[in-house]
Amino acid sequence: MLPVADGASCSTTDGPPCKMPAECVAGKCVVPSGTTCPAN
Helix, strand or coil: CCCECCCCECCCCCCCCECCCCEEECCEEECCCHHHCCCC
């Protein structure tokens, strides 16, 4: 199954996966904002 774009429907168990760097959150691919990244 091919990765899907930001904003598309996804599933961490059944797919499809999200294109990097998006993450599947509540069934939608979401690109994390800079505020969610850990500080270096």
